[in-house]
Amino acid sequence: MTATPDDGLPALLAQVERARGLSLRSYKDKCLRRRLAVRMRARGVHTYDEYAAILGRAPEEYELLVTALAINVTKFFRNPETYEVLRRLVVAPLWQRGTPVKVWSAGCASGEEPYSLALLFLEAADHRPSAVRGRVRIDATDLDPGALDDLRRAEYPLPAVEDLPPALLERYFSPGPPYRLDPHVAACVRPIRHDLTREAAPDPPYDLIVCRNVVIYFDRPMQERLFDAFTDALVPGGHLLLGKVETLFGEVRSRLLLEDARERLYRRPP
Numbered sequence: 719m720t721a722t723p724d725d726g727l728p729a730l731l732a733q734v735e736r737a738r739g740l741s742l743r744s745y746k747d748k749c750l751r752r753r754l755a756v757r758m759r760a761r762g763v764h765t766y767d768e769y770a771a772i773l774g775r776a777p778e779e780y781e782l783l784v785t786a787l788a789i790n791v792t793k794f795f796r797n798p799e800t801y802e803v804l805r806r807l808v809v810a811p812l813w814q815r816g817t818p819v820k821v822w823s824a825g826c827a828s829g830e831e832p833y834s835l836a837l838l839f840l841e842a843a844d845h846r847p848s849a850v851r852g853r854v855r856i857d858a859t860d861l862d863p864g865a866l867d868d869l870r871r872a873e874y875p876l877p878a879v880e881d882l883p884p885a886l887l888e889r890y891f892s893p894g895p896p897y898r899l900d901p902h903v904a905a906c907v908r909p910i911r912h913d914l915t916r917e918a919a920p921d922p923p924y925d926l927i928v929c930r931n932v933v934i935y936f937d938r939p940m941q942e943r944l945f946d947a948f949t950d951a952l953v954p955g956g957h958l959l960l961g962k963v964e965t966l967f968g969e970v971r972s973r974l975l976l977e978d979a980r981e982r983l984y985r986r987p988p
Contacts (some may be wrong), residue, residue, distance in 0.1 A: 726766030727751075733770050738780050740861075742787070744915050744940035756786045785862050792830045794837075794874070795881045797962070800930075803981045805838050808926055808957050813842035821856040822924045822951065824914060825932035829869030829907065830878055832858035833899060835928065836906040837886055845889065847902035857920045859912035866909045872899040915940060919951035927952060931961035942968040949973050955988040 731742050742750055757779070758769050773779050795801050812819050819839070823832035835856055843849040860866055873896040879887055892898040910920050914929075915936070927948050933941050948958050949970055958974065960966075960982040966974065974984040 726770060730754075730766045730770045730773075733773060734780070734783070737773070737777075738784075739916070740784065740913065741915055744936045745787070746935055746937055749935050750787075753786050754783075757783050781863065785864050787861070792827045793878045793881055794830045794834050795883075796830070796834075798881055800959070800962075800981050801834060801838060803978050803983060804835075804926075804959065805841070807977060807983065808959075809835075809838045809842055812925055813839060819854045819926075820921070820924045821854070822919065822922075822927045823856055823858045823907075824912075824927060824929040824948075826858035826860050826865075826869065826909075827862070828865045828874075828878075829858060829872065829909075830874070831928060831930070832856045832869070832907045833872070833903060835926075836903050837890060839906070840890070840903060841886075847900070847905075851902060851905055854906050856907045857910055857924075858907050859910045859914075859920060861911065861913050863911055866911060869907070869909050872901075872904045873897065874899070914944060919947060922951035923953040924951055924956060925953055926957045926959070928959045929961075930959065931963070933960065933964050938967075942970065945970040946973075949986060952986040954986055956986050958984045958986070960984070 735741050754766070754769070758764065758766075760782075761769065761772050761779070763769050763772060773783075821832075821835055823835060826832050836850070836854070839850050839854045840847060858866075858869060860869075874894075876895045876897075879891065879894075879897050882891075887897070890900045890903050912920060914932070929944075929948065933944055936944070945966055945968065952958060957977070962980070962982055964982055966984065974986055977983045977985045
């Protein structure tokens with residue numbers, strides 16, 4: 719038995735927003751219902767009203783719901799060809815510029831993406847952590863506090879590191895599993911709990927914003943708002959990287975230049 723499409727859902731969403739300040743109204747409807755169903759099955763209930771009652775008497779369920787709503791499929795150097803384009807078109811020029819660099823990894827999950835970006839900068843610096851520390855800062859944001867705890871621990875199972883070049887795995891990780899990331903690499907990344915749908919960019923402007931496979935879970939008005947917010951948060955000449963299935967639309971298309979169509983890499987004009 720599944721939840722009736724409209725029974726109790728608006729009231730449930732209002733309850734979550736009141737209790738935790740978390741607005742779920744911008745999620746695509748099918749995505750939202752599918753992820754709510756995960757927690758409802760786990761708690762053995764079949765309607766939104768029943769699940770709302772559980773939230774009322776078991777506040778710890780809110781955090782489990784946030785985890786279910788988060789998109790946490792990630793690994794180090796996921797889609798290696800994407801990181802090669804970033805290395806060549808973004809990271810190398812930024813490093814050669816010789817000035818401080820600010821990066822925002824939005825929807826960072828358990829940290830594999832922001833730490834992969836840190837490794838790119840370490841490679842550009844000829845493996846010298848001291849050269850990167852203090853010059854490169856990566857703001858890693860996510861809604862899920864559990865994912866951010868994983869990021870802070872910086873310990874990963876084999877599947878998370880299997881796409882890493884062997885030299886990087888040997889140089890920057892302890893033998894594993896679990897594979898522990900070198901603290902000097904982790905020091906480049908600043909974890910921040912952040913709600914993309916409600917909060918402004920943490921500390922703009924940024925030289926690079928990476929937000930892959932997150933925006934697609936929101937409805938079109940929210941997508942357009944986020945695209946504009948990302949563009950506003952970039953320095954002139956800064957880059958925005960989206961997921962391969964994500965495409966800009968709306969007025970923001972006139973504000974960004976497409977630098978690599980296959981990798982969805984955009985640049986704000988200087």
